[in-house]
Amino acid sequence: MPSPSLETEREGLSISSHCDWVSENWSHRFSFSIASRFGGCSDSKFRALRCITSIFIRQIEHVDSSEEHKAPQAIETEAIDLSAVSIAISTGDILTIEQFLYHSCTNPNIFRALGRELLFKALEYQQYSILAMLLRDHRIDVNSEDSRGRTALHFAVIYDDLTAIHLLMTHKMIKLNHLDSAGDTALLLAARTFDGGLSCRKILDSLISSPDVMVNQRDSRGRSIIWHAANTGNCDLVQKLSLLPEIKLDAADNDGIAPQERARQQGNLTIMDLLENIRSQRDTQ
Incomplete structure (x- = not known):
């Protein structure tokens, strides 16, 4: 059966069904121009859709091609292009992030790295609605670490972000006593970098008030x-x-x-x- 025309494909195609279309037509994915099909999208949504497509295709290729035996870390690194996601987070585009999470994260190796980066980006841009949404997703590891062993809670202390700390501390799986590679818990880091500011004092008060803190x-x-x-x-x-x-x-x-x-x-x-x-x-x- 010949592939439908671009106009037919574009008619009635929503952002939320984009990945379903890719799944059904992935063998012909290079025959169509995403730019032509989604010419009406904003730049940020267009880049996010392109990122979703890329990750979805790589997951298919991981199962069906010679990439099958690649190390998980290699798949994580190659499959994730966070430029579009970063734009969505920086602008507070929670709908795009929801679509991204729903459609593109079926590979657990990919999602482990993706969830960590999403958390860190939400903290960086102080997007609390997105942060709260991510923390409600059971697939997100709230204690995932960067290359220096720092978790989201460490970064909330670094950013002097009391609101983020309160959000993170409500998560039932949060590890308040996690040590980074420098041997700092979030509490030790807050105490070591204390500068006398009011927010620093409130952060320390919040951390030491938890009965689980050592x-x-x-x-x-x-x-x-x-x-x-x-x-x-x-x-x-x-x-x-x-x-x-x-x-x-x-x-x-x-x-x-x-x-x-x-x-x-x-x-x-x-x-x-x-x-x-x-x-x-x-x-x-």
Whole structure:
């Protein structure tokens, strides 16, 4: 049966049925011009459709051709073109992202990398509606890591994004104590990079308020959150941590420097006195 004309194909063809058309006609996919068929689409939607088509075709080829025995990582790298998706996320085009997720992500190896990149892009552009939608998708791994072992929660701390942190912390699978390659949890990273700002304080408050957070976790240099609080002069955090019965006030780092000694080295007499008073109160109890 001859292929239908372009005009016939274009008539009534919606964006949501685009991948179904590719599935039925993939052997003739190079006979038609996507640009001609979707000349009425916006640039961002056109690029997203082209990206969907590319990934869908690669999945078919992965099953039917000599690519069958390629390593999963190679398939992930070659099959995903995120330029169109990035445009959709940056502009808050949630409908295009929904279509993209629905039609193009049947290969688990592809989706593992794709889900990670979508999460990170949504964080980068502060697109909270898209982030919330992604977190509702059971296929998305909220704890997926980049090349340095950092998760979405690490990036939310890096971006100083309290809203994103609240969204991520509501996910039932979130690993609050995940260590990146530098040995930082999200909490340790927030404490280590504390700059005195209000948002930084609120982020620390949110993280330490979770009953699942390990407040005595140490980084690769043996430094705990109270060590970092003493180092950065964060009196408020030291005071809040002292109220936790499990906090270890004298946890020394790999060089044998305890929080109180670090405060002395930094010339922070207020924290020195605060730690001494807390220790004395504990001794009398």
